[in-house]
Amino acid sequence: MDFNRTVLVTGGSGFIGSHLVCSLVDRHPDWRIINLDNLDYCCSPRSLESVDDRANYTFIRGDVCNSQLVDHIFTTETVDVIFHLAAKTHVEASFESQSTFQLVNVDGTRVLLAAARRARHRPQRFVYVSTDEVYGASVDEVFDESSPPRPTNPYSATKAAAEQLVKSYWDKYKFPIIITRSNNIYGPRQFTEKVIPRFLTLLQMNKRCTIQGTLPKSRHFLFVDDAVAAFLLVLEKGTVGEIYNVGTTCEVPIMQLARQLIRMIKNVPDSEVKDWLEFVPDRPRVDLRYPITCEKLQQLGWRAEVSWAEGIRHTVKWYQENPDFWSDKSELQQ
Incomplete structure (x- = not known):
C-alpha cells in the first residue's frame, strides 16, 4: 500500500507517545506511522493493542541512542515527520541516574537529529516534545516562550540541553524543527510513578x-487528548524554528x-x-509551580477541550x- 506521509514517533509506547500514535493511526489511514521504542519500564505493549494489526502501523523495538539503528531507519524509510518523545522523565530518578538521563535525553536527541538531517529524503518537520519544567519554578511570573530556561533538576536540565541542540539545527541548517513545552499531562495508561x-x-x-x-x-494538569491535539496542530500550522507552550489554566x-x-x-x-x-x-x-501562557498556540486555534x-x-x-x-x-x- 502506498502512503501519503510517513511519521516516525520515538517513545511511541510510552504514556503520551501511545496516545499520539493511536490518534495518528486512527485519523490517518493513508499515513504510515512508525513507532521506535525500547519498551522501558514505564512502557506497556498493551497501550497499543488497538493499533497493533493496522496496515499503517509499524513497531520497531530499539533505542534512540543506537546510531546504527536510527541511521538505518532514515536510510530505508522516507520519513516526512518526526515526533521526538523518547526520554527519561522521572524527576526523582534523575537525581540518582544523572548520566542515564544525559545519555537518553541529550545524546539520543543528537543521534536522531543527525540521522534525520543526513537522510536523502529531507523531513518536513521535527517536533521535539519538551516540558514546562525547563523554565524552572515561579511564584508570580507567568512564563511565555521567550522566558529564559532556568532548569532546577537533572531531568529538566537535560530537556533544556536537548532543546538547545534542536534549536541549533534550525539556526545552522534551517532544519525544520518545532519545540513544544507542556504542562503536566495526565490520563489513562500513565505509569504509576507520576x-x-x-x-x-x-x-x-x-x-x-x-x-x-x-x-x-x-x-497545572492537561488531559492527554488535549496535548495530542496540540502536537497535531503545530505539525500542520506551527511555524518552523518556533517554540509553543502547551498548557492549561487548571x-x-x-x-x-x-x-x-x-x-x-x-x-x-x-x-x-x-x-x-x-x-x-x-x-x-x-x-512549587510552573505557570505558563499559551497565547501563541491559541492563535493557531488550539483550546483545551x-x-x-x-x-x-x-x-x-x-x-x-x-x-x-x-x-x-x-x-x-x-
Missing part, C-alpha cells in the same frame, strides 16, 4: 497517598488533588479524608477498570 496514577494506585492497594514535604506545591494544589482522589476512590466523608494521607520527606529539590472534572473522572474510571495494567508496583511498596 502523581495522579501514583495516588490512585496507592488507594487501590489500600495505602495512603504520600505527600512529599509540607510546602504548598501545585501543578492549577490544582497537590494536597487538594489527593483529597479529591481519596473521596472518589474511597468514598469517605471529609472527616476521614486525612486518614488516607501520609507525609513523607521531600525530594532534593522541589519546584477537556475540563478537569471530566478528565479526572475519565482517568479514575480507567484505573478502576484496569487495576492490573501496570503489574510492577514495587516502587509503591516501599
Whole structure:
C-alpha cells in the first residue's frame, strides 16, 4: 500500500507517545506511522493493542541512542515527520541516574537529529516534545516562550540541553524543527510513578497517598487528548524554528488533588479524608509551580477541550477498570 506521509514517533509506547500514535493511526489511514521504542519500564505493549494489526502501523523495538539503528531507519524509510518523545522523565530518578538521563535525553536527541538531517529524503518537520519544567519554578511570573530556561533538576536540565541542540539545527541548517513545552499531562495508561496514577494506585492497594514535604506545591494538569491535539496542530500550522507552550489554566494544589482522589476512590466523608494521607520527606529539590501562557498556540486555534472534572473522572474510571495494567508496583511498596 502506498502512503501519503510517513511519521516516525520515538517513545511511541510510552504514556503520551501511545496516545499520539493511536490518534495518528486512527485519523490517518493513508499515513504510515512508525513507532521506535525500547519498551522501558514505564512502557506497556498493551497501550497499543488497538493499533497493533493496522496496515499503517509499524513497531520497531530499539533505542534512540543506537546510531546504527536510527541511521538505518532514515536510510530505508522516507520519513516526512518526526515526533521526538523518547526520554527519561522521572524527576526523582534523575537525581540518582544523572548520566542515564544525559545519555537518553541529550545524546539520543543528537543521534536522531543527525540521522534525520543526513537522510536523502529531507523531513518536513521535527517536533521535539519538551516540558514546562525547563523554565524552572515561579511564584508570580507567568512564563511565555521567550522566558529564559532556568532548569532546577537533572531531568529538566537535560530537556533544556536537548532543546538547545534542536534549536541549533534550525539556526545552522534551517532544519525544520518545532519545540513544544507542556504542562503536566495526565490520563489513562500513565505509569504509576507520576502523581495522579501514583495516588490512585496507592488507594487501590489500600495505602495512603504520600505527600512529599509540607510546602504548598501545585501543578497545572492537561488531559492527554488535549496535548495530542496540540502536537497535531503545530505539525500542520506551527511555524518552523518556533517554540509553543502547551498548557492549561487548571492549577490544582497537590494536597487538594489527593483529597479529591481519596473521596472518589474511597468514598469517605471529609472527616476521614486525612486518614488516607501520609507525609513523607521531600525530594532534593522541589519546584512549587510552573505557570505558563499559551497565547501563541491559541492563535493557531488550539483550546483545551477537556475540563478537569471530566478528565479526572475519565482517568479514575480507567484505573478502576484496569487495576492490573501496570503489574510492577514495587516502587509503591516501599
